[in-house]
Every structure is written in C-alpha cells, then in structure tokens.
Amino acid sequence: MENSLGIIGYDFVEFYVGSAKMWAYWHAKALGFQFSAYCGSETGVKDKVSYYMTKDKIQIVLTSASKPTNYEITSFVERHGDGVKRWSLKVKDVKTAFDIALKNGGIPVRGPKKISNENGYVEEAAIKLYDDAEIVFINRDNYHGIFKPGFGGPLQKIQIKSLDSGLHEIDHIVGNVRVNELKLWENYLNKSLNFETFIEFGEGDISTQYSALLSKVVRSKDGAPVKNPINEPYEGKKKSQIEEYIDEYFGSGIQHIAITTDDIITTIKNLKENGVEFLSPPPDTYYQALKEGKWGITEDIDSLKKYGILCDTEGKGYLLQLFTKSVSDRPTFFYEIIQRRKGAEGFGQGNFQSLFESIERDQQLRGNFDKES
Numbered sequence: 484m485e486n487s488l489g490i491i492g493y494d495f496v497e498f499y500v501g502s503a504k505m506w507a508y509w510h511a512k513a514l515g516f517q518f519s520a521y522c523g524s525e526t527g528v529k530d531k532v533s534y535y536m537t538k539d540k541i542q543i544v545l546t547s548a549s550k551p552t553n554y555e556i557t558s559f560v561e562r563h564g565d566g567v568k569r570w571s572l573k574v575k576d577v578k579t580a581f582d583i584a585l586k587n588g589g590i591p592v593r594g595p596k597k598i599s600n601e602n603g604y605v606e607e608a609a610i611k612l613y614d615d616a617e618i619v620f621i622n623r624d625n626y627h628g629i630f631k632p633g634f635g636g637p638l639q640k641i642q643i644k645s646l647d648s649g650l651h652e653i654d655h656i657v658g659n660v661r662v663n664e665l666k667l668w669e670n671y672l673n674k675s676l677n678f679e680t681f682i683e684f685g686e687g688d689i690s691t692q693y694s695a696l697l698s699k700v701v702r703s704k705d706g707a708p709v710k711n712p713i714n715e716p717y718e719g720k721k722k723s724q725i726e727e728y729i730d731e732y733f734g735s736g737i738q739h740i741a742i743t744t745d746d747i748i749t750t751i752k753n754l755k756e757n758g759v760e761f762l763s764p765p766p767d768t769y770y771q772a773l774k775e776g777k778w779g780i781t782e783d784i785d786s787l788k789k790y791g792i793l794c795d796t797e798g799k800g801y802l803l804q805l806f807t808k809s810v811s812d813r814p815t816f817f818y819e820i821i822q823r824r825k826g827a828e829g830f831g832q833g834n835f836q837s838l839f840e841s842i843e844r845d846q847q848l849r850g851n852f853d854k855e856s
C-alpha cells in the first residue's frame with residue numbers, strides 16, 4: 484500500500500540557532516556527526532550560515548543569521564531561543580504532496596519551487612506546523628551536488644575526535660502544544676498528511692504525583708517510517724514539563740527528536756564520555772523489577788542500571804531509551820536515544836512516570852515547578 488502523498492520517510496531537520504558553528508561543534512564532538520556541507524559567504528550566501536551535518540541516515544542543518552536583516556532567523560531565535568524550525572519529508576513528487584496536503588487542510592508556507600545550479604535541482608514546498616515551524620516536502624533525486632544548491636564542501640579541515648555514537652536514523656519527532664491544541668494538530672496532521680492516530684494517552688494515563696499530560700501519536704498509514712507524538716499539558720498541582728516548555732519556548736514547537744541505535748549500552752557509554760548530559764536515572768528498585776520480570780530482556784540489566792537506561796516492555800517486545808538534558812540554554816529541545824527490540828512499537832509509556840519525575844527534579848532546580856512562578 485502506498486500513501487497518497489508519496490511520503491518515503493524523514494529527510495533533513497533544520498534548527499535556527501544563535502551560533503551555528505558552536506552547535507555544529509557540539510553535534511560533531513558529542514553525537515559524532517560529520518561536517519558534510521556548508522553554506523555562507525564563501526558559497527555566495529551573505530545573510531546566513533548553515534552547517535549540513537550527517538550521521539548515518541540522520542541529516543540536520545544548523546542555521547544562524549549572519550546579518551540582523553535576516554529577520555526570519557533573528558526573530559525566531561529571539562523569541563524561541565535555539566530550536567527546530569522545520570522538519571522535512573522526502574516525497575516522490577513535491578507538487579503532488581503539496582497539492583494533496585493543501586486540499587486536505589494543510590496551511591501553505593511556500594509553494595513548490597525548484598532551486599537549481601549546475602548540479603541539477605532540488606524541489607521543495609512547505610506547510611505550517613505549530614506556532615512557528617514547518618513541514619517541508621522535498622525531493623533531491625535530480626540533484627548531484629552536496630545537499631542543496633548554495634551548499635559547498637565543508638570548510639572544517641580539523642578532525643574532531645569523539646567516541647562512536649552508533650546513531651542511525653530518526654525514529655520520531657515530538658511536538659508540544661498548548662491546552663486544547665492537541666486535537667487541532669492531531670486532525671491537521673492526519674488530514675493534511677493522510678496520517679492516522681496510532682496511540683492515545685488520555686487523562687490519568689500519564690501523570691506523576693504533581694503533574695500530567697495528554698498525548699497522541701500520529702503516523703503515516705502505510706508503514707513509511709514517520710511517527711509524530713504530540714503532547715498537551717493536563718491539569719495537575721504543579722507546572723508540567725509541557726507547560727514549562729510552552730512558557731520557555733514562548734509557544735508551541737518541537738520538543739524532542741528520537742534517534743535509533745542498534746546497541747544502546749555502547750551508545751550511552753560513549754555519549755557520556757563525549758560529554759552528553761542525560762536525565763538522572765530511576766531508583767534501584769526500577770532495575771530490580773526488570774530483573775524479576777520475565778520480559779525476555781537479553782541486555783545485561785546491570786549495564787542498563789549502570790548507564791541509567793530505561794526499559795519499557797510491550798507484548799513480546801521491549802524498548803530501551805534514554806533522554807538527554809536540554810541541548811541548549813532554555814529547558815526546551817532535547818534528544819532521545821532509542822533501541823526497539825523484538826518489534827516494540829511504543830514510545831516508552833511505562834517509563835513516563837520515572838522520566839517525568841526526573842524532569843520535575845530539574846524543574847524544581849530551575850524554579851519552574853510551582854504554578855505561581
């Protein structure tokens with residue numbers, strides 16, 4: 484079965500940040516990304532700088548304004564801080580995907596456009612997502628240069644030493660929205676992208692003693708590897724991490740990107756040595772329960788405990804995951820490292836309570852836990 488929009492999978496994710504060069508160094512050193520291409524004055528682009536970085540199938544673009552007149556970037560960073568501006572879907576035909584999305588309620592940002600140079604052309608179009616983000620439809624089949632026109636070979640000649648992260652591809656991209664926006668964005672994605680709701684967490688499903696949230700996961704109907712959870716705050720005694728995000732990001736936007744590995748124990752060990760900070764681990768009783776359960780977990784539980792890796796079981800499968808602390812200055816965007824085992828399809832719902840309690844401890848330190856603050 485084929486999806487009507489011709490969606491093949493995720494393509495690149497672009498961040499707007501205060502200093503693209505520093506973000507690029509962090510991704511190279513901490514997560515093992517390669518400097519694959521560069522766009523800036525040297526390639527004829529005068530008002531912004533972009534680093535195109537790759538790690539196996541993951542493609543990210545880190546972009547900063549190099550002139551205050553690039554208001555699209557400066558205004559984004561001024562309001563939201565560093566964050567994800569757009570994620571993209573590789574499609575068979577950009578115009579077809581865009582036309583179907585618009586017919587079904589997609590809000591246009593940019594119509595189909597060919598960007599070309601001597602190496603061929605890239606075709607792109609975009610629709611709106613959340614307050615200030617976009618979903619891009621892209622096809623690069625007719626381009627033979629690096630990434631896109633405007634990008635040239637990387638300028639960095641130095642080798643950045645880092646332990647191999649083993650990171651492989653994007654598993655899912657998550658958005659945080661305001662109270663009463665969850666249904667709106669669920670319908671928007673399902674209609675405009677011909678997606679379906681795959682998992683729902685209602686009131687009482689995800690909560691700690693102090694806070695709660697609602698969540699739904701939408702995905703491509705035909706098995707194309709595109710999954711998008713959406714979170715909304717739910718009433719609780721204290722401020723939930725989703726409310727904190729909305730306050731600190733000054734709006735709705737992308738909360739985290741989950742990246743797969745085939746060996747999470749080695750990945751987390753190496754990322755920690757590379758300097759990546761993770762959320763604090765659950766109590767010892769968490770791992771004792773894993774040892775006592777008959778879950779068929781083949782990884783060494785003591786190693787999972789040593790690195791604070793979370794494990795959630797579902798049916799015959801299970802998933803292993805761990806969340807970084809916020810990557811930049813505000814408590815907004817972070818990465819998730821995930822390994823799916825034996826066909827697990829969930830998102831770690833069994834871990835939500837211990838995860839959120841860990842985040843709440845950090846919220847307390849930031850003074851963002853009490854509702855009055």
Ligand code: FE2
Nearest residue numbers: 657741819830
């Ligand atoms: Fe996730």
